[in-house]
Amino acid sequence: MGNGLPAMVGPGALKKEKEARLIEDVLAGRHEQFHELIAPYRRGVYLTAYDILQVAADAEEVAQEAFLKAFRALRSFRRESQFSTWLFRIAINEARMRLRRRREVPLETAFPGEDEDGDYTPLMLADWREIPSEALLREETRRLVQESIAQLPEKYREVLTLRDVVGKNIAETSEILGTTTGNTKARLLRARLMLRDIFAERTRRKPRQKQPGRVAP
Amino acid sequence: MKLDCKHIWRELSNYLEGDISDEVRREIEAHVAQCRHCAALLDSTHNILVLVADERRMELPVGFNTRLRQRLEKEMAISGPQ
Numbered sequence: 001m002g003n004g005l006p007a008m009v010g011p012g013a014l015k016k017e018k019e020a021r022l023i024e025d026v027l028a029g030r031h032e033q034f035h036e037l038i039a040p041y042r043r044g045v046y047l048t049a050y051d052i053l054q055v056a057a058d059a060e061e062v063a064q065e066a067f068l069k070a071f072r073a074l075r076s077f078r079r080e081s082q083f084s085t086w087l088f089r090i091a092i093n094e095a096r097m098r099l100r101r102r103r104e105v106p107l108e109t110a111f112p113g114e115d116e117d118g119d120y121t122p123l124m125l126a127d128w129r130e131i132p133s134e135a136l137l138r139e140e141t142r143r144l145v146q147e148s149i150a151q152l153p154e155k156y157r158e159v160l161t162l163r164d165v166v167g168k169n170i171a172e173t174s175e176i177l178g179t180t181t182g183n184t185k186a187r188l189l190r191a192r193l194m195l196r197d198i199f200a201e202r203t204r205r206k207p208r209q210k211q212p213g214r215v216a217p
Numbered sequence: 218m219k220l221d222c223k224h225i226w227r228e229l230s231n232y233l234e235g236d237i238s239d240e241v242r243r244e245i246e247a248h249v250a251q252c253r254h255c256a257a258l259l260d261s262t263h264n265i266l267v268l269v270a271d272e273r274r275m276e277l278p279v280g281f282n283t284r285l286r287q288r289l290e291k292e293m294a295i296s297g298p299q
Contacts, residue, residue, distance in 0.1 A: 031293040035286060042285065046277055056278055063281075064288050071289060074298035119223060122258055142275075145268045164269045170234070189230035196258075196265045 019083050026074055034071055041084055042067075044166040045091045051161035052095040053102075054150045062098050066091035081175060088168070088176045092158060099154070122193045123200065148199040156191035163188055220244045225255045233263055 025033040038045075045066055050059035069090050070077075077086050149157060149165075162173040163184075174184040220228075220241075225248055231237045232245055249256045 027298060029297060031297055034289065034293070042282060043273075043277060046281065047272065047275065050275075051272075060278055060281060060284070064285055067285060067289060068292055071292060072296075072299055119227065122226060141268060142271065145265075145272065149269070160269070164266055165272050167270070167273065170236070185230065185236075189227070192230055192233075192262055192266065193226070195269070196262045199265050199268075200261065 016082075020079070023074065023077070023083065026071075031071075034074075037083070038067055038070070038087070041087055044084075045087065047165055048088060048091055048161050049095045051149055051157055051165060052092070052154070053098060054146075058098060058102075059095075062094045063091065066094045069094070082172065085172050085175045088162070088166075088172075089178075092162075092176060096154075120190045120193050123197045144199060144202050148195055148202055151198050152191060152194055156187060156194060159184060159187045160191040160195060164192070220248050222248075222252065222255055225249070225252075226258070229259060229262060232259070233266065 019037065022033050022037040026037065042063070046059055046063045049062040049066070050056065053059050053062060066087070070087050073090075077083065149160065152160065158177060159173060162168045162176060163170065168176065170181050170184055170188075173188075174181045177184065179187075225245055228237060228241060228245060232242065237245075249259055
């Protein structure tokens with residue numbers, strides 16, 4: 001099961017040379033080439049914003065802002081990092097700013113079992129492992145996953161979204177978040193274990209089947 | 218070296234990434250074969266990551282690309298990269 005993580009789905013990144021040429025074109029005044037430059041990243045940027053903000057309209061606005069900023073600031077893009085790394089960093093910053101402004105969500109939610117320096121102790125739920133595979137195709141499951149991600153503290157939500165939702169590798173995730181790979185791996189471990197626990201809790205609380213006109217217990 | 222449960226939890230994420238030495242992998246697999254808690258933990262964490270990855274297929278909002286293009290074109294008409 002070691003390499004069981006699904007591979008990145010989607011159009012894939014443009015070849016680096018093509019990307020460099022498109023950037024040159026935009027900077028030389030052929031602005032419309034910017035659409036092609038960002039095309040492979042529209043979904044990823046939106047998903048990142050969505051996972052952080054949890055509101056579709058906000059995520060769309062933030063994604064638009066991020067692309068606009070990238071367009072305006074394209075001249076300051078340094079070629080030593082990948083264009084997508086730079087772009088996702090802008091998107092994460094935009095989403096964070098929006099979250100701060102919103103003030104609904106505490107900056108760092110205290111989370112039971114969370115101890116920054118110590119180990120995270122996962123809940124012991126030996127009977128749980130069959131649930132997600134049988135539920136895999138259900139729309140309900142998708143909603144539960146989404147709600148569970150939303151419950152993660154912000155820094156864990158960010159790392160999980162970049163690595164496990166968008167499919168960035170560890171190195172690029174670290175670069176986007178401005179942290180070391182060691183730190184990213186530690187955060188990712190915690191994020192994954194927390195997500196599993198949150199999801200398990202939510203799944204257990206849910207009635208297995210919705211019944212029309214069901215009487216409240 | 219025999220790994221205890223806490224070691225397994227610490228290495229679980231790296232194990233799922235395939236980012237682990239052969240020796241530690243063998244230790245983990247030997248432990249998991251004996252310990253149903255760790256086996257369940259490994260399976261369920263793997264399952265949740267499969268579900269999370271499924272999110273990548275989430276549809277963009279209808280008209281997202283058109284609205285993005287329009288907004289960018291408005292900007293492009295005014296000025297270019299600074």
